[in-house]
Amino acid sequence: ETGVTQTPRHLVMGMTNKKSLKCEQHLGHNAMYWYKQSAKKPLELMFVYNFKEQTENNSVPSRFSPECPNSSHLFLHLHTLQPEDSALYLCASSLGESSYNEQFFGPGTRLTVL
Amino acid sequence: DQQVKQNSPSLSVQEGRISILNCDYTNSMFDYFLWYKKYPAEGPTFLISISSIKDKNEDGRFTVFLNKSAKHLSLHIVPSQPGDSAVYFCAASAGAAGNKLTFGGGTRVLVKP
Numbered sequence: 001e002t003g004v005t006q007t008p009r010h011l012v013m014g015m016t017n018k019k020s021l022k023c024e025q026h027l028g029h030n031a032m033y034w035y036k037q038s039a040k041k042p043l044e045l046m047f048v049y050n051f052k053e054q055t056e057n058n059s060v061p062s063r064f065s066p067e068c069p070n071s072s073h074l075f076l077h078l079h080t081l082q083p084e085d086s087a088l089y090l091c092a093s094s095l096g097e098s099s100y101n102e103q104f105f106g107p108g109t110r111l112t113v114l
Numbered sequence: 115d116q117q118v119k120q121n122s123p124s125l126s127v128q129e130g131r132i133s134i135l136n137c138d139y140t141n142s143m144f145d146y147f148l149w150y151k152k153y154p155a156e157g158p159t160f161l162i163s164i165s166s167i168k169d170k171n172e173d174g175r176f177t178v179f180l181n182k183s184a185k186h187l188s189l190h191i192v193p194s195q196p197g198d199s200a201v202y203f204c205a206a207s208a209g210a211a212g213n214k215l216t217f218g219g220g221t222r223v224l225v226k227p
Contacts (some may be wrong), residue, residue, distance in 0.1 A: 033213075040219075042116065042217040042220070045215065050212075050213070099146050099210050100163075102148075103215065105158045
């Protein structure tokens, strides 16, 4: 595998379910990101991890819980979501913390909350 | 309030002609600007970037122009090819804020053969 991979690619869950999204990067990067893209809206940054430490939480509700066990893996744990949380969730990685480092994106997980 | 705006949701252009995509921003702290391209069922891929110390950056068929006084940037694709049909996102960052990117809503480009 190369680049940034995300699993699952599609997920349908009920409001009472607990699920997790997984992201893995094979690029040797030190920064990882979660973005949300809702219909008709721009990509919104959710969380940033630099060297496994969370450095940004963009006012994300606590029903979204990120986890970064190492620089190559990033998880987004989901619980008691709402239908308005249905969106495309994109993971990205970059070499470091500089804004000049290009971010590489995974293909995304299409989430539907019923 | 959106700090990065792409006011044209779609653009249709004939193969071989020029595609011009526009992006406006409001935050004067932004000092680095990027364009990403996205095909269906794939994540965005980096296309080209420009620092605020420049007003133009060129890479092959792609040129980005920055007008800081107008807080406006544009992406020119010349000549346009059918494989350029995709959604293009403008993004901006403020160096002091580290690696946070603020994205525009995207412009869908269709290049007709």
